[in-house]
Amino acid sequence: MRPPLILVFVFVFQIIFMEPLLHAKELIIKHPKTGEFSPIPVKYVYPPVTPNGSLWEEFNSGKIKKGFFSPAQSATKPWKIAVLIPHLKDPFWLGVNYGIIEQAKRMGVEVHIFVAEGYHDLIGQLAQMDEAIAAKVDAIILSPISMTENDSSVAKAKAAGIPVFMAVNDMRSDDLTVKINALVYDMGRKSMEWIIADAIKSKRKSINVAMLPGPDGAGWVMAEVDGTKNAIKNASINVNMLEIKYGESGPVEQASLTEELIKKFGSQMDYLIVCNVGAFAAVLPIKEAGLLGKIKIVGNDLVRDSVLAIQRGEISAASDTRGIDIVRVAFNTVINYLEGRLNASDIPHDIILDVLVVDQSNFDHYPFSGSLPPENFKPTLHYKPNEPRY
Numbered sequence: 364m365r366p367p368l369i370l371v372f373v374f375v376f377q378i379i380f381m382e383p384l385l386h387a388k389e390l391i392i393k394h395p396k397t398g399e400f401s402p403i404p405v406k407y408v409y410p411p412v413t414p415n416g417s418l419w420e421e422f423n424s425g426k427i428k429k430g431f432f433s434p435a436q437s438a439t440k441p442w443k444i445a446v447l448i449p450h451l452k453d454p455f456w457l458g459v460n461y462g463i464i465e466q467a468k469r470m471g472v473e474v475h476i477f478v479a480e481g482y483h484d485l486i487g488q489l490a491q492m493d494e495a496i497a498a499k500v501d502a503i504i505l506s507p508i509s510m511t512e513n514d515s516s517v518a519k520a521k522a523a524g525i526p527v528f529m530a531v532n533d534m535r536s537d538d539l540t541v542k543i544n545a546l547v548y549d550m551g552r553k554s555m556e557w558i559i560a561d562a563i564k565s566k567r568k569s570i571n572v573a574m575l576p577g578p579d580g581a582g583w584v585m586a587e588v589d590g591t592k593n594a595i596k597n598a599s600i601n602v603n604m605l606e607i608k609y610g611e612s613g614p615v616e617q618a619s620l621t622e623e624l625i626k627k628f629g630s631q632m633d634y635l636i637v638c639n640v641g642a643f644a645a646v647l648p649i650k651e652a653g654l655l656g657k658i659k660i661v662g663n664d665l666v667r668d669s670v671l672a673i674q675r676g677e678i679s680a681a682s683d684t685r686g687i688d689i690v691r692v693a694f695n696t697v698i699n700y701l702e703g704r705l706n707a708s709d710i711p712h713d714i715i716l717d718v719l720v721v722d723q724s725n726f727d728h729y730p731f732s733g734s735l736p737p738e739n740f741k742p743t744l745h746y747k748p749n750e751p752r753y
Contacts (some may be wrong), residue, residue: 375692399469402431402433403431405692406714408421408422408426408714409426412712420512443472444502444503445502446476452481454667458686461688461736473746474745475498482508491515495525503520503526526540531583532582533586541696547719550586550663551576551589552593554587554682555590569601572635573604575620575638578612592604607688608624617638618645618648622648663681664683664686665734667732680721682718689716715750
């Protein structure tokens with residue numbers, strides 16, 4: 364069910380016309396023009412790992428080595444990299460887009476970004492994978508739509524001699540060269556742990572929570588739900604999950620789903636956990652219902668509008684997988700691999716970044732540059748060094 368037309372209009376009006384005014388309070392986020400970044404704390408996972416496992420299963424079965432991932436040296440050859448992502452409908456994936464282009468420029472390599480139409484567009488992403496393979500690219504970075512349905516295309520690329528590196532979204536294929544991601548399981552777990560700690564501070568012994576995790580069946584959604592359930596299982600207070608409601612992660616869809624939860628549960632809800640852009644999209648329906656403050660919003664992942672809403676006190680907290688940092692690590696791993704800088708024994712099965720949480724207590728010192736692109740960045744699907752600009 365869609366929200367009333369007036370609600371959608373007000374929501375769009377707020378985003379398009381009011382956002383520039385809200386940006387006046389925004390902290391300046393500095394991105395070095397050179398694309399350099401500070402060493403990123405990571406966990407390297409080495410075999411043996413669970414066959415065809417999720418990132419969480421591999422993390423729990425493999426050999427773990429903690430370290431720091433430093434920027435790779437520039438490429439010595441004009442490599443051509445293909446990157447496949449599910450969509451560019453929300454600011455999270457715009458940040459991923461920025462991180463890819465930033466590192467392609469720093470490395471001096473060509474990159475083509477293929478954008479599917481959303482999590483319903485598996486057929487489209489599989490066709491884009493075929494296109495990348497036919498183009499004989501040197502490597503592919505894949506953010507898969509499905510945990511398992513992309514497996515055959517990864518196997519096809521491997522058979523063609525093209526290494527595939529997974530980034531941002533999880534999948535189970537053992538034909539991948541390296542997986543690079545944050546533990547989305549931890550995103551769900553840490554958001555729920557923040558809620559539990561907040562409730563304990565208020566001396567509450569029981570709370571009601573609802574959750575809008577994103578599209579059903581997506582690997583990252585399944586992992587965040589599992590992490591949330593684990594935190595509830597280990598909670599020292601009673602946590603009642605009223606409903607987990609799945610749906611597309613776009614702002615209008617998330618606003619609609621929020622309104623449905625409000626109609627069903629109203630003030631029974633104490634906390635609402637919402638995926639990336641859904642967190643700021645949930646603010647307006649809750650505010651319109653007069654429940655902002657009664658219902659505390661916690662975001663799973665971070666986008667610019669969520670940051671502003673945390674700053675204004677409309678969103679209480681957000682866990683953050685740091686999409687830009689993930690693709691920085693992924694892109695640099697690809698270049699090191701293609702350049703032959705890694706011995707076979709040095710190549711991990713997975714590279715895992717930590718999930719962070721931001722709220723009012725650490726807002727002023729939070730490293731937003733690993734999550735948010737420059738405000739003026741526009742979608743860019745191709746970069747080639749020395750290509751003429753018109």
